[in-house]
Amino acid sequence: MTPKKFAYFAPASLKEAIQLLRENEDAKVLAGGQSLIALMKLRLAAPAALVDITKTGDLLSYIREGKNDNLEVGALTTHDTLERSKIINKKFPILSDAASKIGDQQIRNRGTIGGSCCHADPAADLPTALTALEPEFAVRGVKGKRVIPQSEFFVDTFTTSIAKDEILTEIRIPHTPPKSGSAYIKHSRREGDFAIVGVGAVVTVGPKGVCRDVRVSLGAVAPTPIRAKSAERHLKGKTLDEGNIAEAAERANEEADPPSDMHGSRQYRLDMIRVFARRALNLALSRAR
Ligand SMILES: Cc1cc2nc3c(=O)[nH]c(=O)nc-3n(C[C@H](O)[C@H](O)[C@H](O)COP(=O)(O)OP(=O)(O)OC[C@H]3O[C@@H](n4cnc5c(N)ncnc54)[C@H](O)[C@@H]3O)c2cc1C
Structure with a gap:
């Protein structure tokens, strides 16, 4: 058509x-x-x-260090640029994991991080990965500039808090402390399909291998990307051993409310959250170490 x-x-x-x-x-x-x-x-x-907005003189494709201990990513940065960026690979591999799994190479060449966030598909990979990083979204409109925290950005399926005459210009990602690692794992039927379940994890290891901080995000299991708070609560302050990670993963689906559709039933998605949360946490932990 x-x-x-x-x-x-x-x-x-x-x-x-x-x-x-x-x-x-x-x-x-x-x-x-x-x-x-x-x-x-x-x-x-x-x-x-x-x-x-791709032809304006205001270049919105960049990845650079910000002023407030954060990384600034321009809204028009493509998925391919994110996937290949050395700084993203080093500091936020969760984003290169997510970008590399989007659609196919043609889509990654043209699709942008800003477009993916503004489109707000609950099964999209970058919004889920970003939810574990707690970024801020800088927007510009008729009334000037404002900054939206991640917790207020995604409002509903295909809905954000950006007004009709506002443009997302930049995503500001706070740096994580030393001994942090991050990962995103997507479960889909075929390579390049949208996620049946997507899980992001950020882990910070403290003294004696204790979990100093952890964030787990889930995609495709609610109208917006969500945090698996129960899993996070279980791990924080505990030793990051196999048993505690497995127990946290068991709890990772407690906040999820997935739909049933042709790609998988509600129960299948709830089960897969547990499997992929464990994998994402283990990968993030191995990167932290
Ligand atoms: C076949 C196919 C497979 C795909 N597979 C996946 C997948 O596996 N995983 C995944 O995450 N995504 C997937 N996508 C979507 C892809 O990631 C898109 O690139 C992304 O969702 C939109 O980015 P875009 O830059 O193309 O935005 P556009 O399509 O140009 O815009 C999307 C929406 O965002 C708004 N918008 C865009 N930029 C801004 C801005 N800066 N400020 C305000 N509003 C803005 C537009 O008005 C529009 O409503 C797929 C797409 C296709 C066609």
């Missing part, structure tokens, strides 16, 4: 892009187009106008 007719704008600056979003009712930002154009072709979305 072909999309319905729409107007196309390629503004020269973000300021102009924001103005266009404001003036044109039912206009949408176009980034990599890997979700939006697919939906338009299926006629599941029919925006009257697209505002292409």
